[in-house]
Amino acid sequence: MNAWNDVRSAKEDANICIQRNIYTHDDNIVGVEDCLYLNVYTPSLPKNEHKTIEKNYPVMIWFHGGGWVTGAGHSQFYSPKFLLDHDVILVTVNFRLGPLGFLSTEDMISPGNQGMKDQSQSIRWVNENIAAFGGDRDRVTIFGESAGGASVHYHMMSPLSRGLIHRGISESGTALCPWVLTRPGLAVMQAKRLGEFLNCPTTNSLALVECLREKKAVEIIATDRKFQVFDYDPMIPFRPVIEPNHPGAFLNKEPAESIKNGDMADIPWMTGFNSHEGAIKVAGLYGLKNGKYVKQLNDQFMDLAPMTLMYEHTCPKNYLLDVSKKIRDFYLNDKQIDESTKFDVIDMYSDAWFNVGADMAIKDHLNIFSSPVFYYYFAYKGSASFSTIFGDSTRDYGVSHADELQYLFPVGEQLFKDTPLSKDDHKIIDIMTKLWFNFAKTGNPTPVVDEQLPIKWKPVRTNALEYLHIEYPQNISMSKYLLKERMDFWASIPHRAGVKMSKRTSSQIQDEL
Template sequence: MLKLTLFVIVFIPCCKSTFPSIEIKQGILNGKFMRARNGKEFSAFLGIPYAKPPVKDLRFKPPISADPWEGVRDATTLPPSCPQKDRYQKGVKVVGDEDCLFVNIYTPQLHKDESDLYPVMVFIHGGGFYFGTGTMYGPDYLLEKDIILVTFNYRIGALGFLSTGDDVVPGNNGFKDQSLAIKWVSENIAAFGGDPKKITLFGEAAGGASAHFHYFSPLSHGLFSSAISQSGTAFNIWSLADRSLVATKASKLATALGCSSADNKVMVECMRLIEPSEIIEKDKIFMEWDIEPFIPFKPVVEVEHEGAFLARHPLEIVQNGGYAQLPWVTGVNGNEGVIKVAALNKNPDRIVELDQEFNRIMGIIFEKGASFENAAKRIRKFYFGEQSINNSTLFNLVDMFSDYLFFVGVETAVDLHLKHSNQPVYYYFFNHQSPNSFSRVVGVSNEPYGASHADELPLLFPLEFLFENRKQTELDRRMSKLMTELWTNFARLGNPTPAPTPEISTLWEPVKSEDLEYLYIGGGLHTAKKLLPERIRFWKDELMTANHLKDEL
């Protein structure tokens, strides 16, 4: 009772403060006031440490909870990103700092009755487990609603996902960062007015896959209540490493850094002495064609050990127990593969090379080498027939990348959730392109590519630094309002469309059958089923099992 009394004395002064202040377990935080797109005021607390800096002896190790601080901590400045380099932009340097494990909290109101706490939305950024940062995703749109938004950083690239294939560095340290961040939110969010029993994870691409992976991990069970996976799941082909390759990759990186790979312990100790920027720069040794393979260091099924994030394959977990029984939203964008094709199309020579050396290049992309030749021939015939790969068949190429990178994995995940969970799964197909398209960030600016990978993000977040001269059309604004309504409804109620409204008259029903019913989100909303069945069947029947290629091709 005394604790509650003190809380009231501290936080309800006679007149409004010039800045919000709060005390949590680690200490006192001074934040700042901000305003949402509609002018609504909210409080922001930025750069709160959830883990100790993963530097020196703590590099390549699981995270350790952050220490408390003395006095008052300034929480008005966004923290640095974790060390990274944007592969889509040539000539850029490594940016970021290893001391990067921070959370950012945006809350409508600090002083909430325990019976009326806000639902919490924890965003996990994407970027292929290689680049990205939580700090770029601002609260301006989502904080129009009565929710709390949390963003955070986690280790990426080799610093977050290197594995030696044994217990020296089992792997998934980036996921362990995420799990600790979610635990921090669960333990502290009530002080910010948030409901620890209503925590929804959501993320895009690698962030969407991350959100889904938490359904499979004992480290995260009980810490969240639902998730939204945008264009990424635990069953996408890029989301899980081939265990037979991880130790070789660790050794290859170590050798390039001048460290002996004869003994894993000695090798890792040596790599702990290397500057993080040098480790990131050396990632280029894995690129055999253009920027492929795109993700050299991925999540992995770890060796059995205490503290493992993932010690069994997700397919085994979902079929045999251990999969969190929680509601889920997932879906894809209409032309996901544009993110690849737009980047390739900046250099016409790359398209010519792909046409002339298709089998070899596909072996590189799939990390299968010459053994992939027969499969590559079947893929080319299915998508191109006897045609060349050139400007007239670029959308065939878009379809190919869309299917194997995104559509097949997401549909596999939806089907498995339907069969092995007692909780609903809501499936969507997003097909709106605005002037703020990611195809214009990574590729040629004015091509009408359609709804690219990540094109839903500018509707949920402002992303000013990517779209400095952005022009939102009236349709963009309506779509943004619609997306934030669907996403926050799900976080609040576990249902994106609890009842028809003048703005959203179509009810989004959960998947009910093997037809895998979905919601089309474009200029309007409508329900449909059996998304691109022939294209998806080609991959599922002939080439893939879960998120791995079949052994015999």
């Protein structure tokens, strides 16, 4: 993009970052390299250029999900239609994806986290410019889903974003989920594998990176399936990393250590997950390849579990077999993986990929920080579900990963055109957008109790982890001990005992478990 001198029309979406969607098993590679743009949506601004713009709207910056592999901030998907029923400014962001955004040689040749630094730059841009759009730079909420939710948690830790954000919302993703970080030593191995796939030298970082820079972006993205072993696992080969300690580092400490040491922004945080998160994986396992993946998982569980449930690089190797056996016994109890145990498999993936990471993070926040944490459990089964996108339109998978997006953004207009919103769907839209807006405006999702929100959403106060249970428009309630038996099970196994932290926190690993 060249510079311009006159007024530039910015009423259309820019191109998305180059990518291929592994979660929908898409064959097409789409997007371009010139993609670092953001969209700003405001309430009505005065047309008279001499009229003063009101400068007190709270600001919400959205980081999309997609495993740092796919997605974009474009209006076809993340339109302001629902959220701008409230007096808020919405900013949606593109950032580099896949190896273009997250390749790391674990040294200063390519330290990594390029995509996260794109996000940080968008936060800085908002801080410097949002007043011109009527926004309050001192009331900036960052929010996101899945990898976007984990990104929010990372920004709370990153020195690049410190002081520029005032609240965070992490939907179905925290910095303690097992898919959010490339463990030390693995990132450079993945970089070398990429080099091998593209016939680049791998003897040293400089030669590797110089060769990769000569390759076309589409060639680099097209290697994604060469990393896959079981369906699209191991998922997300290029992720955020702990960088060498240097002035521009986005992340240079173990996330669990940052939380336990209080080395992160102490700001109000909202987080939670959906009741059947694991449908993101299980819908494809059951819906594709005529059951091949289901049989493979059943027959080869002990071999596949560490990789597909993502404790392969955090559990000590001498515990892997025992942990895999305990997981199978706990969720399946000697039963086969088949149609009759589909929801047990969903629970297993839900906990391994999403729920345990939220549970651990909330407990740590409760013990360390003074700012409130608002915990939710989204169990509303609407007219449509993302499980149809993830691989199966014929079976019920419950309330899937990403299903809550339908009630914050009009994603159904693109994805579920043949399934109109129901009356209850519209009520949930009103409830969800009001909760999210209230939190962005005040730091409290229910500053007042009214007819639409007749219950006070209380922050987590005790280790019972009080949470808001959203089941129907007429059935929203406070509860506690969310999935306690399942969370206690994961706390009893050493699935993260191999996570290395500094000496001052190594004695606390058992607390983390």
